[in-house]
Amino acid sequence: MEIQEFEHFIKPIIKNGDKFVSYECKRLLQPGENYGSIMLEVTIKLTNKDGKEESIHCVAKACPPVGFLWDIFNTKVTFKKEIELYNTIVPTLNDFGREHGIDKLIDFIAESKCARISLDPNSTEVDENALLLLENLKLEGYTTGDRFIGFDLESTQLLLRDLATMHSSMIAFRSAKPEFFEKKMLPYLDRHLLKEFPEDVQREAVNKVLTVLKTMPECVPYLSKVEDKILNMFVAINNPPKTNEIFTTITHNDFWVNNTMLKYVNGKPISNKIVDFQIIEHSSLANDLVFFLYSSVELSVLENDIENLLEYYYNHFISSLKKLGTDVTPYSYPAFLEECILVGKSIQWTHVVFMLSPIMTLKGKVKELADLEMTDLLVDETSLHDNYNKKLKFILLDSVKRGWF
Template identity: 45%
Template sequence: MSQKIKFLENIIAPHLQNNQKIISCDFDNLLSAGENYGSVMLQITIKLQNDNGDEENIYCVGKTVPPSEMLWNLFNTKITFKKEIAIYKTIVPELNKYGEECGVKNLIKFTAKCFGARISLDPSSEEVDHDAVILLENLKTQNYKVCDRLNGFDEECSKLLLGDLATMHAAVIGYKYAQPESFEKKIYPFLKKAYAFNVTESFADNFAAVIKNACAKNPDCIPHLHKITKALREINYYNENPVKGKDIFATLTHNDYWVNNTLLKFEDGKPIANKMVDFQLIEYSSLAHDVIFFLYTSVNMDVIENKVDELIKFYYDKFMETLTKLGHPTTEYSFESMLEEFAIIAKYGQFSHLLYMFVPICMLKGKVKSLSKFDLNELIFEESSMHENYFRRMQFTLIDFSRRGWI
């Protein structure tokens, strides 16, 4: 049974026309257990009626805070919920305004429409509480869909998504240099680090033992097994001492850009549009974080095993294309300098980030507990709970990072 949202009419009221009134609201859970961790997602049908008796439905998604104290603290919800509201109310409108000034309309066209948001029922409160909500359009009613996290995106989908990611990264870089004072005032305050996944040394060692056992089944992994424990232990250090790389590549990063955090629309079997979601972990950091995380978590294994370099180059070309459209100088942004940036960022924290995240991403459907019962010990998995691609993805990442000198 799904929860409900109190006083929803106060959020939707500015969008009502011709004396429309809400006559009913139906709530249901949008996602099953294991498909989202940082919030509760509700699908909502709001039935409206005007004075003439004409009826209309508005289809929304209500994003609310996580139900357990452990997840609330893990995701630092009191800060991260405000970050996501800022994306819809401040950051995207500001970037689109900048784009229009540069002659580029709808620069950021891959976010959902937001009907409104609040952090509390108390209008004077500055603290996020359990009545906080973000009300977004229900993209599924417009034929957008979440793809299969267990198998990932094919090449065509991956390139569309990387193109939008490159546009977002380049737009913020162009904006921060073109309008530095506005960037410092309107965007940067929402990009301060507010989330860190910290673990105890004993947890890291236990987790490493499970991963080593799984990786040892692939002979090519054996020479690199010693790197696993070191990486998993060091995640706390990297959280406390983040490496941002070169400032020219520092931008707004999503920090959780994987299959479940984007929706695709298809026409005749081909992807034609994308909508990014779940922006609660945004921060000011290197663009390489997003690209590496997306590639190794979300691209189909048959593609990623053969086309890492091609996909990175595709991202680079789209990044440069956007900077050029915005009139931002591109001399400093050689492909070689971007590869150097990737190497810097990959060496500091991304490998451990991937190893931890592969578990919830690749866990078989039905094996994950509900959010209210989720515990970090869920990451110490049984092999029977994991999709076969978990082992293939984990082993490939260990081998490929080692081959590139990234670990």
């Protein structure tokens, strides 16, 4: 892929005296690993003032090539939001952390090097030449988990700590500096409505899920409600319920295996970097939590530890609020669980069930983004990993038990 006017684009990251020589780029991810953007591995070759050649290794994020994907991800809006996450939100929260003696409050988000929304510097509209350049986390030892299996207990706990910090930091900032939040932060966290899939696509999605659940006697009593929820998914997402305002914060809204990377030492997770912030918004923290647990955690961990994981997240959330000088009295554990119930049954159960199919689609079974059609998101059962049926069954029965369905 050729990147237009690349030399001009990277001027902000070229040090004094260095000269641009060339660049090389290749695809970073295979089809099926990401739908909302094109991800490229980029090597920039420079010469310094002594004539010695140097290289900068980055990842470039570009807009998807297909029209309907622009609609699904609302790219004209969300690409700008992601840029401002790196340029405004993260630096502001880190400054806030330093005010409370925390050197780097948000240390789990990749570094952005430069960005543009168009080749035209005066444009305010995102176009096909929009580009975001990030550090290459793979070269720092970060890896993506296995989306077919999910994270083990120790990795899940690390991710929940970071998620709790991200959520609590915005709540604490909003509480301490409400006017600044309203003027400088909230505009980048606006809700954006999702365009509904055509009725026949929604019906096909329902049929594929029901076909699997019909083979499981324990799930049969819930088939009618499953059908209703999926058919009304977009209505629910675009008309979210009124939740407890105290739990409203910055949410990732697509926090699953492929959107976070972990570094391991001797098999132990030591740090994490969250990526892909294009659909961030100001909403309930339970949106991220419920979706992450069901979509991205190893089934054996969920079966044995989900209660402990909810409490683990909550304890770190409260601890972080305290460190940032926030009164935690209103944030009781029962109120937190009620928030999870409300969000789970109104939005996130359907979200995770719909996303389970693309998450579990076998490698090599997804078309290139340029050839992708909307119906390709609904793959045949033969193209799904064996864990799909097991995970779907657990999600339904466990959510019934918790009131998330």
